[in-house]
Amino acid sequence: GTHHWIPRSQRLFGGQIIGQALVAAAKSVSDNLYAHSLHCYFVRAGDPKVPVLYQVDRIRDGRSFTVRSVRAIQHGQPILICQASFQMLQPSPLQHQFTMPVVPPPEDLLTVEELIRLYLSKPDLAEKYKLGLNKLLANEVPIEIKPVNPPVFYKLTASEPKNLFWVRARGYIGEGNMKLHCCVAAYVSDFAFLGTALLPYPGYRAQFAASLDHAMWFHSTFRSDEWMLYECESPWAGGSRGLVQGRLWRRDGVLAASCSQEGVLRVKPVTRPSKL
Numbered sequence: 001g002t003h004h005w006i007p008r009s010q011r012l013f014g015g016q017i018i019g020q021a022l023v024a025a026a027k028s029v030s031d032n033l034y035a036h037s038l039h040c041y042f043v044r045a046g047d048p049k050v051p052v053l054y055q056v057d058r059i060r061d062g063r064s065f066t067v068r069s070v071r072a073i074q075h076g077q078p079i080l081i082c083q084a085s086f087q088m089l090q091p092s093p094l095q096h097q098f099t100m101p102v103v104p105p106p107e108d109l110l111t112v113e114e115l116i117r118l119y120l121s122k123p124d125l126a127e128k129y130k131l132g133l134n135k136l137l138a139n140e141v142p143i144e145i146k147p148v149n150p151p152v153f154y155k156l157t158a159s160e161p162k163n164l165f166w167v168r169a170r171g172y173i174g175e176g177n178m179k180l181h182c183c184v185a186a187y188v189s190d191f192a193f194l195g196t197a198l199l200p201y202p203g204y205r206a207q208f209a210a211s212l213d214h215a216m217w218f219h220s221t222f223r224s225d226e227w228m229l230y231e232c233e234s235p236w237a238g239g240s241r242g243l244v245q246g247r248l249w250r251r252d253g254v255l256a257a258s259c260s261q262e263g264v265l266r267v268k269p270v271t272r273p274s275k276l
């Protein structure tokens, strides 16, 4: 596996490693099998200077379900362990899902880049914020994001640990390759996910934040290059860790995938300039 976007932390983006691990697993199963879940642990930081080797173990090929175990390896040691399970299409009369939140359509919202440019155009914006916003703008991620409730970058306001944004992969993938759409959705699902656990704590800044594990369940067909609503919430944080849960909705209201992640969150108080 080669690298695309590298986060500022200079460790490999977790979503990239999960997505590539799923590509490796999917290549080892027949065309009539579809990913329905994956469970991963990030055991070491990924090194952006070298490629990743994906080693697939064929754990079991059953009549309906097929399981693969993938190890992502760098410098001879695992950086991620991933179990992925695939199933033949099997219709059933049991079928239900939650209801998608009602939000404005993506056409009515601005992308993160457009929002940043809007903030940068404000004449009264302090110099220190301009630097941070320009750094964010230079951070070219292969995902387009439209926040439903855009954050005010320069205001420290606590909010409940819930976030809604429209997401899609940049570029055209096209219809028909459901395996690839699942791999790309795995990539997308790790982006800005853990940050949900930090929303109630504007007085703290993450000194170290990294995903420890990531699980995903795929429910229906979808296209990762079309807008999907990512509904994220954090039911718990404690012990220098935070738990986040997410649902990826197709824009027609069908639940496409569910995700869960725990991450390590080491924070320090934001220092404010003295008023004296």
Ligand SMILES: CC(C)(COP(=O)(O)OP(=O)(O)OC[C@H]1O[C@@H](n2cnc3c(N)ncnc32)[C@H](O)[C@@H]1OP(=O)(O)O)[C@@H](O)C(=O)NCCC(=O)NCCSC(=O)CCCCC(=O)O
Binding pocket: 007, 011, 012, 013, 014, 015, 042, 043, 044, 045, 046, 190, 191, 192, 193, 194, 195, 209, 210, 211, 212, 264, 266
């Ligand atoms: C670091 C992991 C999670 C496990 O850590 P640990 O078991 O502590 O491993 P060590 O190798 O012993 O330590 C690593 C590092 O941390 C320092 N450390 C350890 N404990 C503490 C502590 N209590 N307080 C302060 N510092 C501590 C230790 O000194 C080491 O520091 P160093 O020597 O400077 O390196 C480990 O399992 C790990 O790294 N796993 C991989 C995690 C990962 O890479 N996840 C995927 C990437 S994160 C991501 O993609 C999130 C999305 C970002 C994009 C976005 O949304 O914006």
